[in-house]
Amino acid sequence: MRTVSWLLLLVWGLGCTSARLPPRTQPAPEGFSLTGVVLGANGAPLEGARVGLIPFVPAWNLRTDAPVALVRSGPQGAFSFGPLTPGAYGLSAVTPEGRVLFTERIHVKAGEPGAPRVLRVPEDRVSWDVTVVDEAGAPLPGVELRVVRVGMPYDDVAFPPASSTGRFHLETARDGTYSLIVSAPGFTTKMQQVERLGEPVVVGLERVADEAMRQAAVDWVRRNGLKLQSVEAGHGFEDLAPLEPVLRDVRVVALGEATHGTREFFQLKHRLFEFLVTRMGFTVMAFESNFAEMLALDEYVLTGRGDPAQLLKGETWDTQEVLELVQWMRRYNADPSHTKKLRLQGVDMQYSPAAVARVVAYLSKVDPSQVAQVQTSLAPLTERNAGSFLRLPKERHQEIRQRLDTLSERFEREREPYTRQSSPEEWALARQSLRVLRQYVGHLLREENGMRDRAMAENLLWLLEWNGPGTKAVVWAHNGHVKRGPSEWLDMPMGRHLAKALGPELYVFGFAFRQGSFQAFNMDPHPPPERKGMVEFSVPPSPEGSLDDTLARAGAPLLAVELRALPRRGAAYEWWRRTQATYDIGFIFSDQGYPAVGSVRALECYDGLLFVERTTRAQPNP
Template identity: 25%
Template sequence: MAAHGTFTDWLRLHAITADSLDPEAPLDDLEPLREMIGTARVVAIGENAHHVREFYLLRHRLLRFLVERCGFTAFAFEAPFTEAHAIDAWVQGGPGTVHEVAAVGAGAGNLGRCAEMYDLLTWMREHNRDAATPLRFAGSIISSRQPALAAVADYLRWADRDALPLLEQIRTLAKAFHHTSIFRVLDQYTASEHAVQDAMTATISRLLGRMETMTAYQCSQGREREHATALQHLRGVWYGDHSLRDFAGRGIPTGSAAADAFLAESVLRLLADGPSDGRILLAVHNCHIRKTVVAHEGAFGLFPAGYHLAQALGEDYIAIAATSGGGRTAEVRPESGHPLGFQVHDHAQPPLPGTSVESTFVTESPLTIADLRTARRAVTDSHTFQQMRMEHYLTDVDVFDAYDAIAYIPYTTCTDYVDAQPQSTTQQP
């Protein structure tokens, strides 16, 4: 059938609308999502900014639906791969409080420190009390170097003691630029001597080579899963080192390419480790889940995690960008005078131009979801939407190519973390 009409017209007739963002609300209004996601094994739900309350609520409600009605088995969050193991242990009945494990396991970006995330993790723990197949929590992004190296050391002590001297060399070198804040680490790394940087890169690569060549033997000893996990901890260190070199101008300037490659690998690893019918809800920023290459002059090679996942999984990967109409949003800004190296600022949403996909949504429903794959075949103006919200500004993106669906929320606010965060010592203009 030939395309006719506008995307706005299509939305009025065919968009999925939900009655509530309340995670505890009945789930029947989300039933149309079952057909939209089909048999996909990885469904990514993004956000246009971190620290936004309504995006946490959206993910919690979708997680409930996908677990209870579609058999999803894991929740992969934008948390460090290594540190997030503490949260996974807790949601499966481990010791501690939700505040303690969220502080440890969700990383220095503090994405776990808000009431909405505490509620989501508590729901996972309660669900697992009676679940035949426990729902797993997993981190998907590069960890802080020291925790990852500690996890590798724990494995090598009993599996390959001959490799420990290399590991200790890396840990010694890493002391020159270690901080919980990535912004502080970037500054420390850039200021370090090139000889130290090169020694770090070479030694990490040597240890990675050793562990790769030991894979067949370790599997023959019944250590396949332990070895794969330790190797993923180390690959995070290796990817993190490449990111630092890129930032310092000593690599290929491809932005977050290394981080996105690791994110995709972590999700695929989780899929391979899980049950044969396992399915994953991936919750990370919109910029990571997009399926298209990020084109910037002089930066060929910036492939988002969503690009890698789409190439690996085909139709088994679905990317849903979450965005908003008005209200407030959050900006994460590096600040040298802040104890964490960054501060989160509360902003009003800017006005929307006609080229922004959000401008087409004229509904006040708490949630509207549009299947862009279906809409594209029916509308004539899909090519005109070349912008969408990101934090407090608009970013350029061919929306219909980059995402499979849009989840639209008319009004957003910041989480309680934004008000409670430590304050900068730097005077703001």
């Protein structure tokens, strides 16, 4: 998909992948032309650079849609586009030597001629080679490549010439996060994140599965899929009973979702959690929500203090379906016969004023001399707009990072006296709040690719330990986070970190649907008043041959599929091991059109699948 912004990702937890939709026709151009020049690092003009222009609009699909224009620079490095419609654009160039260049976002305004643009090779750059291979490991001829640089609020895309050998040499600026989109006739288009600039990258493409493989996959699901009676809790567990031996030795069940706003997904998760609690001894529900902010809901579930509807405000999960889950957990804990109480907790580590407040309140109790300095240092972390933090001088970033590290060392050093003045639980919660603040700063400063997912996995493992030996937990997050294998945007999602730590004690359910409605935040730049904020969207039936379409052909409107039981040979296996298209929608969508279809290697990423043929919107709380 078109990423909205890595800032929006860190605020909203998108976890989405790119789409595979038919190319769109670009609007008829009008307005002013855009001119510019491509220069080498020494300022000399460069001829023959491939210069591309893309629109920065929600509907543009970076995997499949054509650029607005694609030209080569002339003898003096000059190029021109146009005429252009008013709007925002991204400009890139790839020189004959493979040097990839980008400019800042370009704004074309009606009635105003645009200034010439300069694309200059950076002096500080890194070289790396890309080889595209088939399933046998042989380089593929005729490969097309797109180089994606994650940006704000849209990604930049550059267009190297196609390779007759399957090999590309690239040079890029050292800063930035990059992904590659690779396509070849007869093969499934693939997006792959570049983990470490400067190291060789190999991208393996798979041949598109044939109809015989797909039919074998359908037949296997018909024979082995578990038909569920209802998504709603309160219908007993007879139909879920076959899952007991599957999950008997599991410590963590990860429940994904193909959107962050589907009623049936939320209801089914509630029902599964009741089953796991009452039949299998699970006690923790951990959301893709901020650790510190969820502590108030955890307090409600344990004691009944607070208003759960108010405590859900501001959460992605502020819906009637989640409120019903929270209230059920409270009723369960209020029963004195249930001696092992349920906990409702968060594993995320984004903007978190509650974490700052908890650290300050704890220090006020055990170490008042530290409070004033900590409040001043950490004040930027209480601002909702992460951009305000990023605009601070680098020296201020370093100061905040150092303050968190020093304070963490102090907590460890003073653990015994701190605990004597408070309690082990208070110390642990304040210490963990410090940890998530440090994770957040590292995420903002891009200390490593995928730091958010690593942090969420570490926080879940901490919760397992903190809640005591034998604790079993359910984690609720987007499909893109729970995957055992790499996604298109992230090599190491949360689920892959958890798989390394837990092995077969982790069971990951991906969620899929064929068609229907959901709620999401409307990212249109100028929506009408009635379409602002969280609104309802709908999508038509998933493309023929997709994962969702294949599951629908099995004929059950509600289905559980145990992928660990799939034989590792035969035509069905050949279909399931390959990359398949699937609906993959996060927190955001658009009335203008938005890429809704991503892709997944289900057998690599999930242990099981839960499928709903038709969905409806999650119901917002009043």
